[in-house]
Amino acid sequence: MFVICIFLLQSGVIKTMAMMAKMRSLAPAFIITVGALFVLFMVISDSNVLEALGGRSNDVGSINGVNISYREYQFVLDQQRETQKQQTGEDIPDDQWDQFREQVWETLVTQKLLEQEIERLGVTVSDEEIKDIILGDNPPEFLKQNFIDSTGTFNRQLYEQALFDPQNTEILIQVEEQVRQQRLTEKLQSLLLASVTVNEDEILRKFKEQNIFATANYAAFPVSMISDSAVVVTEEDMKNYYEENLDRYKINAQRKFRFVLFINQPSAADTSLVLRNLENVKEIVTTDTSDFKSFVEIYSAQPYSLDTVGISAFSTTAIEQIKDANNGDIIGPVQSPGGFALYRLIDVIPSSDKMVRASHILISKKENEQANLDEANRIYDELINGADFNLLAAENSGDPGSAARGGDLGWFGKGAMVKEFDEACFSGNLNEIQKPLKTNFGYHIIKVTGQSDSKYVIEQIVNPVTQSAATRDENYNAASDFSYLAEKNGFDKEAELLGHTISETPPFQENSPSISGLGVNKRLVKFAFENSVNTVSEVFKVQQGFVVVQISESIPEGFREYKEVEMQLKQLAGTQKKFEEAERLAGELSEKTGGDLGKITALDPRILVNNTGRFNYQTSIPNIGKDYGFIDAAFSLEKNQLSEPVRGVKGFYLIHLIEKTKLDSAAYNLQSGTLRNNLLQAKKNAFVNQWLTTLKEKSDIVDNRYMFYAY
Template structure:
C-alpha cells in the first residue's frame, strides 16, 4: 500500500501528460481520420470502387429482379447480387488497366467527331435524331454553346468516351479470336467423318482388389504428383444452432381468421377482379374456364359449390385462401381466388430474440453448455471459400461472409438466412492449400488402385492375346463377345456400348481399315478393335452457309474461352483490396 501511495505522484503526472496529448490530437481532428476507415468499397491496382457506383449497380440488380418477379430479392438473393456486382466492378477496373497497358484510349478529337462528325455516336442520334434518320445539328450546336448545359455535356462526353473505349476493346478481343478457314474445315471434317468398329472389351473392374497391393510410399507419391487435384480454398469447420422462421400453427390460425373477414364481401361483390386486386391477393385473377379435373386439389371444394358461393378459408401450401365459383359450363368451371401468404412476423421476432439470447448466454457459459440447457440441437457443417453451398444449410453466401470475419472458437453474431436464424461457433479454420494425404487418403487410394488395375489388365491381355490374328480368336479365347458400334464420329468422346472413351475414339481414326489394333488403354476398359468401315468427310460438301455457321460457333467458343482466360489472368495480376467487411462492421 505504501508503495502505491509513493508512486501516486509520478502516475498522476503521466496521466496529466497523456490527457494533454489526447486533447491536442483531438484538436487536430486526427481521430476522425483514424475512425473514418476506407472511403471506398475496394481498390484494384489503386483504382477505387466507390460506394456510390457499387450501390447504384446493386440497385439496378435488385430493381430488375423486383420488376421481373414482383417480389423483392430474398436475403440470399441479395447476397448473390452483391457478389456479382463486386466481381463485375473488379473486372472492369482490371480491364481499364489492361486497356491503358495496350494503349487503348480515346482522344478528344475522337469524342468531338462522335458528337459533330458524319457518323455520330448512338447517344447523339437518340437525343438529336429526326424521324428521317438525320441529325438536328442546329439544335445540337445551340445546346453545346449554352453555358447552363456544360455539366450535362461533360457527362455525355464521358459516356461517349467510355463507349468508344469499350468498342476498341471489343475489336481487340475479336482480332484475338479470329477463326481461320483451316479451322472451319478441320471442324467440318471431324464432325462428318464417321467409322464403324468391332471390338472386344476388357473392363478394368474385372481385376479384383485381392490382386492389388498399395503401399504408403505409392500413396504419398501419387498425392505429391497430383497435388493440384487436392487444392482447396480456406475452409471452416463449425457447429451451429438454428432457429426456424417457418410459420407455426398459431400463425396459420391467425391468417385463417384474418382472411375469413373478407368472405361475405367477396360473395356479394359484382366485380371479382377488382375485389381481389384491391385486397392484395397473391393469386392473379383470371376469368378463363378450366376442366373440372384440372382444378387444383387444394380448391377441390369448388366442384360441389354453386356459382357465386365462396368457400370457407382454405390452406394452400404457405398461403391461406378464399375461392369463389364464378361460372360453370358443362365440365368446365371458372373461379376467383383471394389468397394471402401466412405471415410469420411474430414467430420471426420471437425466434430472433431467442437466437440473440442464446448467443449472449453461449458467450458467457459456453456454446455446448447453453445449447444443452435450452434443449437446442447442435449441427455440424463445413464451408469452403468460394463454394456457397454448405451441406445442412444450403446455398448461403451470407454464412460464408460471416465466417470470413471469425476466428477459431469465436461465436458469431445472429446470422439471418432466408428460412432461419443461426448462431455458430468456429471449431477449425484451415488455410488455402493442398489438402493433406490424411484427409484424402481414400480418394488417393482409389485412384492408385484404378491405375494399377489398368496396368495389370494391359499387361495380362498383351501377354495372352498379343499374338492373336483376329477379334474372333481373342473373343473365343477370352470367352467374351465381339461388340460393334457404327457411325462413330471423329469428334465424339463416347462409343455405343462402351461409354466415354475419347482415347479409344482417337485410336479408331488412327487405325488402318480391317486391321487388328490393340491392346488400347481406355478410360474404363482395355480394347482390341478392328475398323470395318470409314466414311471420310468431303470438303466439296461444305456449303458457304454451313461454313458461316461453323465460323459463328467457333468464334463464340473462342470468345468465351479467351474472355474467361483474360479475366482470370487479370485477376491474378492485379492487386485487389476488399474493404467491404470493414465498411459493414
C-alpha cells in the same frame, strides 16, 4: 461543355425541332452500360460527418484502396433494380435480394478494376475520337436504333437534327460519356487480346473433328469382366499407387463451422393477421352486393379464376364446411395450398371421377410373412372390438407418414395406389374396417373414411401467410442476442440454455462456392479463413434466415493420410491391376489370332467384337460413348490397319479401321474462315474470363456491405 456541344457551337449549327421526346425515350439506354464489363453511374459525393464524429465509415468497401461509398453502391443497386422492373415488369422477389446485391457488387467490382487497369495501362480516348464516332458514317447501334424508318433505313437527317437540338444537351452529355466508356473498353480489349491468335493447325483439327468420319470394328476388353478374385492387391501395391498419385490426395486449407440457424418463417402472429384480414374481407363480401370477381382483384394474392375441382383440392377443414354449404355461400377462411382462402361456392356437379379418403395400418416389420399376417389379424380383432384406429395406427403402422396422422392417407382418385389397395378402397363400405389385405408392401388394414363423386365450382380469395417485417426483426434480434451471449458465455452453453440445435458443416475450402447446409455466402467463407478456431461470428444472412457460426476446426493444407484413404486405395489399385490384365489379354489374343478380330471370341467368349457404325469426334459410339482415347486411336490408323491395345475409359480395345473419309479441301477452304472466327472468339472469351479472375485474385477487395445490409 462536352466535345459535341463545343463542336456544335463552334460550327454555329443550331436546329430547333420537336425531337425532345425522341431523345428522352433513349435515356434509359444511355445510362445503362453496353456490354457486360461496365455499369455507368453517377459519382455522388459523400458526407464524412459520421467518420469525423467517430461513427462507422460511409463506405461499403474498397477496391485496391479506392473506396466505394454506400450511396454510390445504392445508386447502382437502385438503377439495376429499375432496369429489372422495366424488363420483366416485376420487382426483385424478397428471397432473391441477396443474390441480386451480390450480382451488382460483382459488376461494380469488375468495373472498378477495369477502370484502374485502363488508367494503369495509359488507355485514353480523345474528344476528337468521340466526335468522329457520334458524327461518323456508322454511329453506335444504340444511337441509331430509334432513327430507323419502316423500311429499315437509318434516317440520317432526323438523327443529326436530334443531335443538334440544344434541348437535348444533357442527354447528349450522357451519350458522349457512354461512347467514351465503350471506346475505352474496346481499346483495353484490343490491348489485352493482341496476343490471342489461331493457327492453321487448330483450324484444320477443328474441321477434321466435325467433318471427317470413320467406321471400325473393335474387340472390347472391359475391366468389368475381370473378377476381383482374379487380381491380388498387396499393401505394396496400395502404397505405390498412393505415392504415384499423391496429387489426387492433396487438400487445400479447410475450415468447419458449428452453427445455429434461425429460420425465417411466418409466426403465429403472422398467421393470425392473415386470418383476421380474411374475416374482415368475408364480412365485406357477405354484405356487399358487388361481383365477387371485383373482391378477388382487390384482396386476393392470386388472379381471378373460376375453377371446377374435386374434393381433394380442399383442406380437411374446408371439406367439412363445403360439404354442408349451399350455392352462393362463402366458406372460410380455411387453409388452402396458397395459404388461407375464402371460397364462394357456385355449384356442385356430379363427377365420373370418384374419390375416396382412407386410413390404413401397414404391418411389414416382422421376420416373415406369416408373422406379419398374425400381427395384422391381432390388430384387426382389436379394431373390430372397438379399439381406436388412430391410436393403433400411430403405434403399429409401418408407414411413418400416415401413422403420424392416425393412418390417414387423405383423398385420392382411382389409380393413385397399388392395384389391390386401390380396388379395396373403391369397393369398400364407408367406415368399415376391412380384413388384412396383402400387397408387395405388406399387410394393410383399411378403413374408408370418405367417398365423393362430386366436383365443386368455386371462386376464391387467397392470402399467403408470409413472414412480416416485425417477425423478421424478432428473428434477427434473437440471432443477435445469441451471438452476443455465445461469445461471452460459450457457444454450447447458450445453445443449450436457449434450446437451440447446433449443426456442423463438412470441411470447406477458401474458394468454395457454397457451404453445405448454409448455401452460397462469400462473407461466411471469408470469416472462416480470417479468424481462429472457436471464434463466434456476428449474425450472417443466409438463404434460410439468419445464422451464427463458430469456427470448429482448421485443417491445414497438405495431403490426406494413407490410413484415411486405405479402403479407397485398395479399390483403385485393384482397378489399375484389372486394366493391366485387360491390356495383357488384348495383346495376347491379338498375337494368337494374327490380328483377326473375328477369331477372338472363339478363343475367349467373354470378348465381344462389335462395329462402331459411322462416327466422328462429336459422336457417342454405341457401347463405348465419347471415349476420346478410343476415338483418337481410331483416327490415327490407316484403312485396314489394326491398332495395338488402346486404353479407354472402360478398359482396353483392339481397333480395326474399316473406312475413314478423306479431307475435302474445297469444303475446308469454304469453312475455314468461319472456323477461325469461332475459335478466335472462344479463345478471346476464355482469355478475358481468366484475366478477370486473376485480376480479382490479385486485387485487394474489401467488402463491408454487411455493416449496411443486415438482411
